[in-house]
Amino acid sequence: MVVKDRGDNPDTMQMEEILKDCPFANQVFIHEIHAKEAAGPTWARGLLSKHVESAYKKGEVSPQDHCMSLDSHMDFEHDWDDRMVKMWEDAENEYAVLSTYVQDIAHLGEEDNGNLHHQVPHLCMITYTSNVRTHATKCVNDMVKPKLTNVVWGAGLSFSKCHADLKVQVDPHTPHIFDGEEFNRAARYFTYGYDVYTPNHVFVLHDYHKSQSNPIMHTWHQNSNVHGSFAEANKRLRTMIDLPGGEQDPEIALRMKQSKYGLGDRRSLDQLIQFSGFDLRHEKVSIDGKNRCGNIQWVPFTEHPRGVNYIPGFENETEDPLDPYEATSIWYTVGAVAAKDTLKVDAPEKGNIEGLPEGMDLGKQHGEMQEALEAGELTSNGLDEKHEELMDQIRAAESAQLKADGVDAIATQELKPQGERKAADPVQPGPLRGITHLKEHASGFIAKHPLKIEHGFQNLPTFIKVNVFLLIFGVVFAIIKGAGKGRALKRDNRKREL
16 A cells, blocks of 8 residues: 555565555565465465464463454454454453454445444354355344354454464364365364354455456365365364264374364363254254254353463474363363373362362372373373273262262263273263262263152142142132122123113
8 A cells, every 4th residue: 555655566566675665564474375385275374373373482472462364355444453352342251252254345434434234244054065164144233242153153254362363273284175164163162162253343344346256266276286185184174073074083083183273172062062053963954953043042161270361282293282181171081192201191280179079189199190100100091090990989979979968879971981982972071070969960061860859749848839839729719709700790790781
């Protein structure tokens, strides 16, 4: 823009020449890629994620900064940055991610010209192609604050705190992917504890006509052998969300899900399916014939003990997690995945875990396991066995607590050691933390009624039985007393007299 205002033609100039006159040149970083190297949007965005991560490690980006990712061919309303921040704050959720398919650039400036009607696309439906693709949208009108979606996220506009982008980086191992890009990242956001919201205003707009009519728009498809194959990339994304056609080896699949570009450990995939309504494992658009485009119930989760700004570490080459899983992680009882000498034991930082039966010094036992592992006295298989022994102790202690409270002991689902799981077995969570009395039967984080409690009037407390009898007696008495005194009867009597 500066060059054009000066009267020069930017098309004939090198980028360095253009930027030297730009007053914000030191705020601009450009990663140029030759067209022959292009391998699709996820591969390109993956490179940008690495740059953001590098800037974070250098102290140039803070998790509390705001980050926005978007497509090319965009334009912006005046003061878009302040307005986007204000809109994000209106969501009142530190884990909010604002996202939608933005409006056409033809609407640029309408709001400032007095148009008070705000219509925003609301992403909430999918279809199945080679992967999962956003299928259709609803529209929301004149909202006063962002609206929670059923996980569906659009790559065209994504705005959040930077800790979201640092935790949920775009997977660079997915060359040539178009369908599948958005929902797979949405699933990763959700499992890390993030919630996708439709913004109530659109301050970023897209030049759809010019970009979509450009004949070179999708020429990256021609580079089918660059940076890997589409088939492997698609299989990887299918594995992450349990779509048919993913990795069949459960050990490899689990390791992939727990890797740097895999799923988070704050919410489970089962919770994602129930919340979104999408039957991913059977490639059905709905688990119950309904969509989740209307008002939906937010899914709670346990924040990582180190807080929202904690960015997990991963090994550079293998991309395995470096940090041990702590007790609130959904991977806690699944078994460690880190390879060889990097294997670690999950150890609580401070003594026992809140919510577990008293008298169980898990911190001490985990410490002993850590020492044995480091000394070579314990293998990864032995670690699984030790974990299973601890789980048996927890179950026994909780069963004893239930009996002491006068509640029948309940049978909890067996947690198979990692090596014994079949491909069809869902990853099971650990005990539900914070519950010491009425422990729920966990089945993929879908709570089922476990308690052998007899239902019926005879099992109600006495004072409730008395009140029910009084209520019934009062209704019957009122009916009897009112018999023969109704308006219809009086009207009929007057007619007879006349």
